[in-house]
Amino acid sequence: MSKLIILLAFLGLFAINLFAQDIDPEVQAKIDEYQQFVDKYKAEDNTGSAVNYLIKIGNLYWQANDADKAIVAYNEAEILLQGSSNTTAKVQLSNSLGYLYMGQGNYVNAEKYFTDAYNISRDYANSTSLISSLLNIAQCQQNQNKFEDAISSYNEALTIALEIDDMNLAVKSSSKIALCYQQLGDTQNYTYYYNLSVKFDKELKDEIIQQKQDEVNRQSNLARQSAMLLQMQQYKNKMMKDSLSLQQQLNEQNEARIELLNKQQELRDSLIFQQEKELTNEKKLNKAQNRVISLLIFGIVIFIIAFLLIFRLYVLNKKQKEKLNQLNGELNVLNTNLNNLNIELSDKNEKIEKQSVILLKQKENLESQNKKISDSINYASRIQQAILPVKVAIEENFKGAFIFYRPRDVVSGDFYWFVKTKKEKIIAAVDCTGHSVPGAFMSMIANTLLNEIIKAKGETRLNVVLTLLNQGVIETLHSSKNVEGVNDGMDITLLKFEDGSRKAKFASANHVSVVFVEGERSTINGDFYSIGGMEDDYNVEFTEQEIDLGKEATIYMFSDGFVDQFNKKGKKYMSKRFFSFLDDVQQKSMHEQEISFSNEFDAWKQDFRQVDDVLVIGLKV
Helix, strand or coil: CHHHHHHHHHHHHHHHHHHCCCCCHHHHHHHHHHHHHHHHHHHCCCHHHHHHHHHHHHHHHHHCCCHHHHHHHHHHHHHHCCCCCCHHHHHHHHHHHHHHHHHCCCHHHHHHHHHHHHHHHHHCCCHHHHHHHHHHHHHHHHHCCCHHHHHHHHHHHHHHHHHCCCHHHHHHHHHHHHHHHHHHCCHHHHHHHHHHHHHHHHHHHHHHHHHHHHHHHHHHHHHHHHHHHHHHHHHHHHHHHHHHHHHHHHHHHHHHHHHHHHHHHHHHHHHHHHHHHHHHCHHHCCCCHHHHHHHHHHHHHHHHHHHHHHHHHHHHHHHHHHHHHHHHHHHHHHHHHHHHHHHHHHHHHHHHHHHHHHHHHHHHHHHHHHHHHHHHHHHHHHHHHHHCCCHHHHHHCCCEEEEEEECCCCCCCEEEEEEECCCEEEEEEEEECCCHHHHHHHHHHHHHHHHHHHHHCCCCCHHHHHHHHHHHHHHHHCCCCCECCECCCEEEEEEEEECCCCEEEEEEECCEEEEEECCEEEEEECECCCECCCCCCCCCCCCCEEEECCCCEEEEEECCCCCCCECCCCCECCHHHHHHHHHHHCCCCHHHHHHHHHHHHHHHHCCCCCCCCEEEEEEEC
16 A cells, blocks of 8 residues: 555656746746846835836746746735836736736636726826727627627727727727627627728728828929929019119219219300400400409319319219229129029929920820720629629519619629529529629629539539538638738628429528518528638538518518618618618519619718618519
8 A cells, every 4th residue: 555655656746747847047047137126126115117127027927837926926016016106017017917817718807907907097098008908808808708898898999099090999999899799699780890990991091191192292392383483583573673773873973974064064165255255355454454364363273173073073983984894793793693593494494394294194194094994894894794694584583573783883792693493593692892893803703603603513502502602712812811800701692492382491691681471571690600701710601591481472682782871961771771661662563662772772872972882682482
């Protein structure tokens, strides 16, 4: 007995040594180094730095799979932070504890610590940290199957993300809400939030950014051109003003010169008059000698004054000529500069004209390319129309039928499909991811796969058809979760009618159909999986249901384009209004019903743009 006990003890020790996981020496050395910093900062009463290194120690233990020691380090940091105002460290510590418990699968404790981080971030208005905490809280709630609470948390994160214009977080939040509604089985809300995430990701952000960039470029170009023209006009005005001032100075100098010449002429006339008077009065000169001498002296004085005046005028005139020459030189320089500016302006105008020619050619090229693209899309539309079943072939195989088909663009992601075998007839309503050209490509893939599975291989079990279709889409597109919540694929409804039977087979991937049996409405829900959709499971299996048609039945198959259409007030049509409309029109003839659907859609949409492709199929059997 004692030997057995010794053997068991030895085996126990061997098992302990075998499964014990020692911490890597380098990691342990880093932990010891951090512990020295903790002791140092605690001694210095530096709480913030000590807490920072305790969190790092806890993270290293956690990464080394020693959760118990990690919790000890975190708890020591939590004690040090009591009463502290270091909100950043508190948020970091709460998130670290949350991630630790989440990794252990303890979502209750993880949610508690993520909630602590949320409350701290909310008090200090840190939007980014607030959204991160909300997403973590919602993930814990989702893992506990508390989907309503998770939806509330994701919605709060979505609201804040839209307020701070963070479209990446908006896409993530809306796609998470869609997953919660899918797990709750709420197809309507799942579809709404899924489309919302696609809208945020593919349309809103790029359009706003492009509009802003175009406006900035336009305003910048206008401002540069206006500033250049204004500067040139101001320089021309200054040159004209300086030229006028110089001309005015020259005019004033000429007037002074003319006035001086007039005075000289008056002086000469005075001297001539005096000489003539002396000649005529020669006999009286002797009697008035003193008077003549006085006159001569006066004349000499006048001559001297005149000479001085003429000399002064000569000096002034010389200086004015020099100044005039200087002004003329400056004027020539200014004229040269003005000519250079005119040449430069002419060169710039020539460059602008060349750029205008280039832009005109680019415009012509763009118009040509747009025409080629439009022609290609129109040709693709004719190809897509060609692969659709002839409506007459569908109408001839039922008591009555109509197809209300309204693509959003020239080509469509929605399409219908029909085949008649010897004993069966199968009809499908398909809604591919996206619309326009991407949706049309998906519709071509789906049409080809349906032809291969049903027509070529002869497979008519509807659940098997959907499984093979899902695998074919994944193989064709190499599908994977490249973007969370967004995948290429399609939603589809299949109906099979066997000759001589008042029962029909139904299978659907994320679609709903409506059947009226002898006037009573019922809704047929398919599987929540899409083809190549968000679950991205290659081996997903679908179900086939049987419908009792009674003596008379009307069946409606449809995509989500009709119920998702907005009106000019921003309201969506919604499923409730759609079902009520079916109640009102289902007793009419198929032709009258098709007209009613067209009128109802146009009256609701009015001037608002069509948001998606629309397909409604009505069958009377």
